[in-house]
Amino acid sequence: MSQDAAHHAPTSTGIDHKKLIMWLFLASDCMFFGTLISTHLLYRKLYPTGFTDAEGHQQFVQKLFNIELTSFSTFILLMSSFLMALAVSAMHKGELKSFRRNVLGVIFFGLIFLGCQVYEFTHFYHQGLTIQNSVLGSTFYVLTGTHGTHVAIGILWLVLMYFYSFTGKLGGHVGALDVEVAGLYWHFVDIVWIIIFTAVYLVEYLGPSGIWGNGLPTIAK
Amino acid sequence: MSDAVIDQKTIAIETERYHHFITLALWLAAITGVEIVLIFLPVAPVVILGVLALLSAIKFFAVILWFMHLIYDARLLFWLFFAGLALAFATFTAVMVLFSSDRIDTKWFS
Numbered sequence: 001m002s003q004d005a006a007h008h009a010p011t012s013t014g015i016d017h018k019k020l021i022m023w024l025f026l027a028s029d030c031m032f033f034g035t036l037i038s039t040h041l042l043y044r045k046l047y048p049t050g051f052t053d054a055e056g057h058q059q060f061v062q063k064l065f066n067i068e069l070t071s072f073s074t075f076i077l078l079m080s081s082f083l084m085a086l087a088v089s090a091m092h093k094g095e096l097k098s099f100r101r102n103v104l105g106v107i108f109f110g111l112i113f114l115g116c117q118v119y120e121f122t123h124f125y126h127q128g129l130t131i132q133n134s135v136l137g138s139t140f141y142v143l144t145g146t147h148g149t150h151v152a153i154g155i156l157w158l159v160l161m162y163f164y165s166f167t168g169k170l171g172g173h174v175g176a177l178d179v180e181v182a183g184l185y186w187h188f189v190d191i192v193w194i195i196i197f198t199a200v201y202l203v204e205y206l207g208p209s210g211i212w213g214n215g216l217p218t219i220a221k
Numbered sequence: 222m223s224d225a226v227i228d229q230k231t232i233a234i235e236t237e238r239y240h241h242f243i244t245l246a247l248w249l250a251a252i253t254g255v256e257i258v259l260i261f262l263p264v265a266p267v268v269i270l271g272v273l274a275l276l277s278a279i280k281f282f283a284v285i286l287w288f289m290h291l292i293y294d295a296r297l298l299f300w301l302f303f304a305g306l307a308l309a310f311a312t313f314t315a316v317m318v319l320f321s322s323d324r325i326d327t328k329w330f331s
Contacts, residue, residue: 026305078249089239094227
């Protein structure tokens with residue numbers, strides 16, 4: 001058994017129950033996001049024409065997306081994951097002040113990411129992409145919105161943990177384990193975005209008209 | 222952490238990990254930068270797509286192995302998560318193959 005697994009009350013699996021249940025949840029969430037990403041990619045393949053705005057003009061995804069903004073928010077989320085790893089490490093070392101500093105950083109970066117997403121959604125809405133007017137809008141908003149909700153829940157969790165640390169109850173190996181479990185959730189949010197960034201955003205820029213093309217799907221008669 | 226005695230071994234392990242985390246964060250940032258540059262290169266889209274998929278997989282596994290401690294933790298946790306991941310990937314593959322656009326009959330839409 002590794003160093004990490006040795007710091008908890010004995011269990012039949014040798015793994016703390018909180019950590020085990022979190023990993024099980026993350027495995028199920030993998031399937032959840034896997035389905036959402038599959039749905040988005042499938043409909044991008046079947047309906048590659050983008051969407052029609054309020055004035056009836058055909059709009060293409062490549063011109064709608066802002067790759068600079070999305071890259072920035074991706075970088076922010078990756079760095080928040082780094083800070084979360086440092087926060088967990090600080091708790092294992094018993095450095096509560098360092099933990100608080102890093103968790104505040106994670107919360108701050110998480111809020112920046114959410115701010116970018118709100119800006120992006122608002123921009124897309126004003127460009128005519130709504131959740132109702134196209135297949136693209138439906139799958140895009142549901143997928144990225146679900147991810148954003150996960151980020152928001154993660155931020156709320158970390159804010160509560162930050163304030164909880166001042167009560168003096170967040171200590172010892174149990175406290176470190178609680179922070180580690182919260183960290184697992186946050187890192188998961190990050191890895192889901194790694195996939196979304198590539199599968200939803202970057203592929204739209206491949207070739208002159210995106211990987212899906214701009215024309216109608218080729219359908220066998 | 223006032224109510225706990227942290228042994229020197231744990232501190233040494235965490236200090237070593239600290240350096241790994243910094244190195245990994247730099248690599249993750251660099252790979253993301255490479256991905257952004259790649260999409261603007263005049264290379265066949267299918268090639269770029271393959272490279273992007275590979276780079277994403279590297280980032281994905283780097284985070285779960287080091288940041289999420291799977292490399293340090295019990296193997297069972299890795300296989301639990303891998304089971305969910307494998308099911309998700311199988312779902313993705315099945316959906317994309319089953320609903321391949323060039324196999325859809327237009328009568329189905331009308």
